[in-house]
Amino acid sequence: MAKYHNRAQAVAALVRDTEVHKDCYIDEEIFDLEMAHLFANTWVYVGHASQVPKVGDFYTTTVGTQPVVMVRHTDQSVRVLYNRCPHKGVQVAPEGCGNTGKFFRCPYHAWTFRTDGKLLSIPLKKGYDNTGLENCEASHGMVPVGAVQVHRDFVFCRLNPEGVGFDEFFGDSLSTLDNMVDRSPEGKLEVAGGVMRYMHHCNWKMLVDNQTDTCHPMVAHESSAGTAVKVWNDAPPGTPKPMAVELFAPFMSPYEFFENMGIRVWDNGHGHTGVSDSIHADYSAVPGYMEQMVAAYGEERAKAILGDVRHNTVYFPNIMVKGPIQTLRVFKPIAADKTLVESWTFRLVGAPDLLLERTLMYNRLINAPTSVVGHDDLEMYERAQTALHSRGSQWINVARLYDPAEVNQTNVVTNGTNEMQMRSQMRAWVKFMTATMPTEAAQ
Amino acid sequence: MSTPTNQQLIDFVVAEASLLDELRFDDWLALFTEDGRYWMPLAHGQTDPRLHASLMFEDKLLLKVRIERLHGARTFSQQPTSRCHHLLQQPVVTARDDAAGTYTCRTAFHYVESRRDTQTLYAGWATHTLVWQDGALRIQLKRVDLVNCDAAFGNIQLFM
Numbered sequence: 001m002a003k004y005h006n007r008a009q010a011v012a013a014l015v016r017d018t019e020v021h022k023d024c025y026i027d028e029e030i031f032d033l034e035m036a037h038l039f040a041n042t043w044v045y046v047g048h049a050s051q052v053p054k055v056g057d058f059y060t061t062t063v064g065t066q067p068v069v070m071v072r073h074t075d076q077s078v079r080v081l082y083n084r085c086p087h088k089g090v091q092v093a094p095e096g097c098g099n100t101g102k103f104f105r106c107p108y109h110a111w112t113f114r115t116d117g118k119l120l121s122i123p124l125k126k127g128y129d130n131t132g133l134e135n136c137e138a139s140h141g142m143v144p145v146g147a148v149q150v151h152r153d154f155v156f157c158r159l160n161p162e163g164v165g166f167d168e169f170f171g172d173s174l175s176t177l178d179n180m181v182d183r184s185p186e187g188k189l190e191v192a193g194g195v196m197r198y199m200h201h202c203n204w205k206m207l208v209d210n211q212t213d214t215c216h217p218m219v220a221h222e223s224s225a226g227t228a229v230k231v232w233n234d235a236p237p238g239t240p241k242p243m244a245v246e247l248f249a250p251f252m253s254p255y256e257f258f259e260n261m262g263i264r265v266w267d268n269g270h271g272h273t274g275v276s277d278s279i280h281a282d283y284s285a286v287p288g289y290m291e292q293m294v295a296a297y298g299e300e301r302a303k304a305i306l307g308d309v310r311h312n313t314v315y316f317p318n319i320m321v322k323g324p325i326q327t328l329r330v331f332k333p334i335a336a337d338k339t340l341v342e343s344w345t346f347r348l349v350g351a352p353d354l355l356l357e358r359t360l361m362y363n364r365l366i367n368a369p370t371s372v373v374g375h376d377d378l379e380m381y382e383r384a385q386t387a388l389h390s391r392g393s394q395w396i397n398v399a400r401l402y403d404p405a406e407v408n409q410t411n412v413v414t415n416g417t418n419e420m421q422m423r424s425q426m427r428a429w430v431k432f433m434t435a436t437m438p439t440e441a442a443q
Numbered sequence: 444m445s446t447p448t449n450q451q452l453i454d455f456v457v458a459e460a461s462l463l464d465e466l467r468f469d470d471w472l473a474l475f476t477e478d479g480r481y482w483m484p485l486a487h488g489q490t491d492p493r494l495h496a497s498l499m500f501e502d503k504l505l506l507k508v509r510i511e512r513l514h515g516a517r518t519f520s521q522q523p524t525s526r527c528h529h530l531l532q533q534p535v536v537t538a539r540d541d542a543a544g545t546y547t548c549r550t551a552f553h554y555v556e557s558r559r560d561t562q563t564l565y566a567g568w569a570t571h572t573l574v575w576q577d578g579a580l581r582i583q584l585k586r587v588d589l590v591n592c593d594a595a596f597g598n599i600q601l602f603m
Binding site: 228231365 | 483485486494496499502507509512517520594596
């Protein structure tokens with residue numbers, strides 16, 4: 001018998017003020033409900049408009065577990081369609097990216113669709129005369145997702161046609177994406193350098209939780225960042241500090257550093273670490289870049305843009321953005337215990353190549369399947385995924401610096417080791433899990 | 444001054460893989476020149492290690508960090524440790540320049556990395572750029588191209 005299906009109260013009971021039930025991370029029924037509700041009611045990242053610059057360019061991906069295709073329509077707008085032929089259910093656009101011209105053509109029976117999804121033609125169409133095809137679902141073509149919104153080239157969609165509005169959902173949190181874009185002297189980003197893909201045998205929320213977990217770097221990453229610092233300390237005096245050491249070393253900052261850098265918690269599960277300082281604050285200047293920024297924005301504004309050194313911004317449910325490093329990570333849910341992590345990198349259009357080189361080095365050192373920092377983290381996630389099945393305890397603890405008054409507060413700036421962001425994510429989780437779920441009383 | 448024979452080049456590549464299989468990582472690192480690099484491209488036929496992502500593009504300092512980390516008391520992803528196994532096809536000497544003292548070998552391989560109950564098979568080609576220094580061969584660049592270089596991998600913790 002289903003424990004959670006159509007039982008909004010049972011789902012809500014999984015999240016307490018300072019505890020989260022293990023079923024949120026290991027239960028397959030909960031995972032299916034997340035795909036049906038949470039990933040349909042929220043605005044989920046699809047891709048970047050620079051991946052589809054020309055009419056007919058497409059990029060296939062998933063929203064939750066739903067296969068979709070993002071495509072540049074003939075009117076230049078970006079559309080997001082379910083990537084499924086209405087005829088026999090075949091995936092229409094192949095995996096990856098390409099250009100489909102003015103229409104999609106299903107590879108099985110050559111039904112064609114405009115890039116807004118509308119059915120264009122069927123071979124031997126007269127075979128459908130007087131069959132009532134116009135009343136069939138198939139006549140609608142490839143179905144668009146519920147809603148699409150593009151914010152400064154970042155494409156988000158909501159699968160459900162009705163629900164929370166884009167601006168209401170994100171609120172002030174879009175300032176992190178804005179800051180990343182503003183770091184280009186031309187105010188423009190391009191996806192660049194390929195995508196790093198890393199398979200994790202753990203629940204997707206473990207990765208989301210980890211992004212604002214500031215009490216783990218000096219512990220879990222002692223093995224990697226700590227060793228990097230140790231090896232560097234043995235280098236002969238006067239050796240120029242390599243970029244790699246500059247990227248690794250701040251992970252070993254003491255607790256006080258992370259406490260003082262602060263966390264900002266917005267509404268709907270969005271929030272970021274690094275309010276007043278961060279591990280990205282002290283990188284070497286890139287020759288010529290500041291001059292370009294001053295020329296583009298004026299000195300005061302340029303300094304304000306580059307002085308905003310936010311660490312990790314979580315856009316609930318499943319992406320994290322680093323403005324100062326120009327990366328965006330997507331935590332793609334595959335199963336309750338399986339997550340594909342994609343780490344995307346961006347070129348600041350008009351800025352020196354050295355910035356992209358640093359971005360790619362960071363991605364390689366921290367986010368690759370060959371990354372020692374990645375190994376540290378994944379070991380913890382996989383140990384948790386296994387041990388959460390223990391009958392010894394039922395709950396995960398998120399009580400650190402809990403204040404009962406926080407529950408209805410938004411846009412809070414607090415101690416950088418506060419677990420308030422994790423609590424806020426799970427409050428949002430309940431909200432968007434149950435928004436479209438009948439309550440017991442209504443059944 | 445002597446120059447290495449093709450057989451010496453081939454023997455070097457085979458011996459290099461053996462050091463990894465024997466987990467003699469410090470001895471393995473000593474095979475690299477001071478400016479040596481280990482490169483695992485992320486894209487098929489990749490030519491640029493700087494402005495395109497790679498799985499690894501590491502100098503001796505970063506390789507040393509990896510090796511020291513493997514033995515660390517708090518390296519939890521190596522508790523228990525990983526082991527590895529190389530199965531090499533006969534290396535082929537693809538270029539030799541005795542005047543410059545640089546040589547290139549290409550070697551098809553199957554590589555298995557195992558930890559606990561999981562073992563994962565990888566297949567690819569290793570390209571060694573070797574230099575003849577003071578009567579000995581050293582690695583200037585070891586390039587590892589996996590046949591599925593752009594796949595979503597789990598942890599790869601040792602060296603191919």
